[in-house]
Amino acid sequence: MEAVLGLLVISAGVSHCLETSCDARQNGCQCYGALGGTVYLQLVTDATIYDELSFYKGSTGAETEILRMKKDIWVIRDTRIKDRVHFFINNGTFRLNNTRSTDSGEYRLETFNSEGKSSGIRGLKLFIEAPVSSPQLSSECLSHGEMRVSCSSEGDGPQYSWNLDGQTLRDTEASADDETNTITLKKGLSGDLTCTVRNHISSDTVSSRISHCPGLIYVNCTLSNGTKVSEWVNTIGNTLCIESTTVATVTESPISKTSTGMEEKCCDARQNMSCHGALGETVYLQLMNNATGSELVFRKDPTGASIKIFTMKNNTVRFHDSIKARSEFFINNGTFRISNTEKSDSGEYLLEIYDSHGTRLSTGGVQLIIGDGCVALRTPAADFTILFSWPELAPLPLLAMAALNGGDMALFHHPTSLH
Structure with a gap:
């Protein structure tokens, strides 16, 4: 089931600045x-105060100067990266250009005094990561009306955070960890949903206005x-907040009359059922609570021929x-x-509900029977109880008697005599 996600999607990202700097003057820094x-790795404040220093990559015993x-x-000793590095003596900063994933690893700086003896060692770890890409939102409606929303982005080690209308999602609004790229919103939620994705290099944000899944009412x-x-x-x-009826199975609906004397009948077709009406009258079929x-x-x-009666879109x-x-x-x-x-109005009718992407969410059917007359009887015990009586049909011959579910009976009459 697909959802309605976003008439307006806004991506507001932090530009992927490809230059980063790190103060590595303390031992154990992570850059x-x-x-x-x-x-840019600032190894010392001023390299000119040192008689000698060396910068290594790799762990002790397997390191490369x-x-x-x-x-x-200064001299670059590793010819494999010679064309990608530079060292600024005045502020002790080491620059590495066109970084590669293989540049990640442990590094060590060692300084020496005028006698060539070690005067200090400091280590650092360098991590090279791909920036996050602009995130994309997608969603689907689940069977019970919840909405699953996913935020997808490329890059190394992405981390996600969500908010709705500028507020962090609460447990009552979403299930699953809101630090993952997929959340499930409780049914009925709507507003501006924002997903922010970030790693140590960059961050980006996408926002979308969402509405509750189609087919829901409050x-x-x-x-x-x-x-x-x-x-x-x-x-x-739905059966909540609906006035209960005295007949739970297939029966005639209550009858009212218009100012012109024409009969009107109302039938609750929100469950798969049959509805009956007489020739020349007006029939109301309630297909759903609210179609807005x-x-x-x-x-x-x-x-069969599948005659399309009506469609509705954008109200x-x-x-x-x-x-x-x-x-x-x-x-x-x-x-x-x-x-x-x-008479031609009789037949099977089907209501189909779709989302904005054209995916069918649910269906509901109703059988409409237009005839000259129908009497519905209930037999809760041995006696017959007439629920809806048409006295003018009493003298007419009986065409058929049909047993319905739950002990109901339907007697059908025709105004013409049987031969």
Whole structure:
């Protein structure tokens, strides 16, 4: 599942300065240089005060003399790097150009007095690292609405840090270590997400405005048992903060009448189920709680001719079928309306939810049945209980009786006589 990540991505990096300097006048110093750049190592404050000094690379017993200075005259002893080095006597600084990874290692400086006896030894370690590259953000939505975000960068030893709207991420906002290149944001989070990557040589930053994963809504209510609910939930399949119905299986929806006397029926289609309507009436199918910000495709007969009814993107609904003159979609409550219903409106419908990259996140189906009449019965015990009664259908002949899940029965009638 892909996420919606960033209409605006800003990279604000520290320029990869290829020149670095290090004060190596203390024993045991650690110095860092940029790969391919120039590093300055200040070995002593003023080399002219020493009668003689030598600079070595490598550990004791396996070291190579790089530089020797005597009576203010210095000589590069290692011919392999002769064209890449220089020594400044007045401030005791050793310069190494066009650095390579093989330049990393242990170094030792030894000074001598006028009698040629050692007067001091100091060691240092040099690390040559590749600077970090400009980081890139990528994301995906997980099945429960969380968002996994990755920050990728090249370079040696990159370290990562994250913040949201300028604040360090808290444990309640993200799981996993926020010093890694991948974090998982808790569902419902949005704002300006920033990833900073750095090593000893350079640092760079990328920011992106993120929004919560498509298909999420925020519910805030108090349930009948007094429990307070305030959280982000998946739109498809959500049962929180929804008024409970008396019928949990396939039944007729409540009926209302318009000012013109035309019947209207509402059906909660947020779960895979069947909805029924009579000819010539208006049917409301609630497909999701709130469609704001979602990208949707609503189809009829998805396994057959697959007629596209409407699409929605950037909160703009576009109808594609001839049904558009009789239909409307209400974004704020995710409800699809069909007016003046026809027999041809019957069929299987499928709602598909996509992210901004065109990756399908979830689907939900509903079977719409448009007929002359339907009576739904429940049999919790031996007796039949009529839930929705159409008295005008009572004298009509019975076409069929179908058993539904959970002990429900549906009796279908037709206005014409059977022969």
